[in-house]
Amino acid sequence: MTKSELIEALARQQPHLALRDVELAVKCIIEQMNHALATGERIEIRGFGSFSLHHREPRIGRNPKTGESVSLPSKHVPHFKPGKELRDRVDAAREKCKIMD
């Protein structure tokens, strides 16, 4: 499922809303999530999961092509922890359907 497929599905479920408004709503939700993480704020969605930042220590990395070492500064990376409902539902479907692309 892509963002545009998500927008289409949401529009079908809410036929009283203009497609344009559904698009704006999806963009608005995504921008809020991006903004929260970019400012170090956690996101907690009951039943879906939580997003937080994980800290990475500075390290010496290597350019895999040239073998040259490069010093990489410390940074934060986004981390997602699926919620219980999502974990259970996804796992319960394991025997019934294959993973599609």
Added chain:
Amino acid sequence: MALTKADFSERLFDELGLNKREAKDMVEFFFEEMKGSLEKGEQVKISGFGKFELRDKNSRPGRNPKTGEEIPITARRVVTFRSGQKLKARVEAYVGSK
């Protein structure tokens, strides 16, 4: 303070003028749609945010970290998240409050 569903719907109310009911429903449907897709075995790719992928894990031996007792971890399907380039770059720029 963490961002929650209530914050999303408040913003939809303030910025898009959806009424409270519509805003709340939109947020519920948004996350339910993604859960439904993952439940069907379909990965979710949200450009500008990231990708929710599925992985089938084989069973493997595990251990209770408290007691040291060996317990098998059963085979399972899990969801993983890979953030997109844009989000990664924005988060990397965050230096933290420490």
